[in-house]
Amino acid sequence: MKIKSAFLLYILLLSFSLSCDEKVEDMSAQKRTEVLASIADNVILKNYEAFAGKSDSLVVATDAFLLNTTGQNLEEMQLKWKLAATSWKVCQQFDYGPGETTVMMDIEVGTWPINTTLIENEIATTTILGDDFVANTGSTRKGLYAIEHFIFQENTTILSDFTSNTKASIRRKYLQLLALQIQKSASQVHLAWANGYKDEFVKANGLDNGSSLSMVVNKMVENLEVIINKQIGNPIGKKSFDDNGMLRPTEVEALYSDESIALTLASIEGLRAIFTADNQGFTGLGIEGYVEFLKVNTDGMPLQNKINSQLEAFRLAVAAIPPTMQTSVTDNTSAIDNAWKEGKKLLVLMKNDLTTNIGVQITFNSNDGD
DSSP, X not given: OHXXXXXXXXXXXXXXXXXXXXXXXXXXXXXXXXXXHHIIIIIIIHHHHHHHHHHHHHHHHHHHHHHSOOHHHHHHHHHHHXXXXXXXXXXXXXXXXXXXXXXXXXXXXXXXXXXXXXXXXXXXHOSOOOTTHHHHSOGGGSSHHHHHHHHSSOHHHHHHHTTTSTTHHHHHHHHHHHHHHXXXXXXXXXXXXXXXXXXXXXXXXXXXXXXXXXXXXXXXXXXXXXXXXXIIIGXXXXXXXXXXXXXXXXXXXXXXXXXXXXXXXXXXXXXXXXXXXXXXXXOOOOHHHHHHHHTOEETTEEHHHHHHHHHHHHHHHHHTSOSOHHXXXXXSHHHHHHHHHHHHHHHHIIIIIIHHHHXXXXXXXXXXXX
């Protein structure tokens, strides 16, 4: 009788324990759903909409320049390029889903460095550019950085290239097609998110490798590595272990426009927006909200506070680099190196502490030693 009673008690306790676990998991899943919905609405949709609008403005400015090729219209087009490029760097931090399938945004918009030799050879040897030329050409011959190559040189040289040069008509057509392809890509990815993919994104609220949370966190870590290693590290000799500090000032991101620092800051802003879901004046519930829900502490401090603090330290270190990035590679190497070090600290928190404590695995092929 005692054995039977003990067995029944064990069954009751086990059932109670399982019931509690299920309730906790239900609460966790509900919180993840809230986080994903907030990220989608507050950050991804709003920023893709903004990028689509800035791409439209770039097309308008490009058309105005081609219609009336003056220095004033060139400067307006340069301004619209800077706004579109900055907007893109924010969006690049979440170019998953339609950004990798419906439109391969890194290929159509964001590949760098471009191959200026191939671009100029194309112009020199082509007599007619079809309307589908840019859509069908390689990633190193199109996108925002190809436009940058076209419109950020000496202004007198640019005006000559687009008017009196024997290949001016080809260059003009090429520029127009580049702007139109970016506009088309931005619109397509925004509409894909707005018209269905958002619901799929929010619904995939698990923790498995195919879940949206896994995708978001992996992309955050992967893009952080790109910011640290490529945007900041490569020019100051952090390209590989045998670099020996070789300085490469021509390997900065925005070589022609001198916007490398601004674009790096925009990349960091994209990461911050995903982590907090606070964006464009709207307060949301980002990854930090899920970490707070889990009550994760490291070294006596809430993990979300520690990450936010290091995000700000990283941003301030990049903002402290004297312009331009290219001149600072040789003249202020220590400032760039400091930003690189602050970025590495953030990477440890995100790649190790964050993933471990929320139950997400790193699934991309990391090239970083941390």
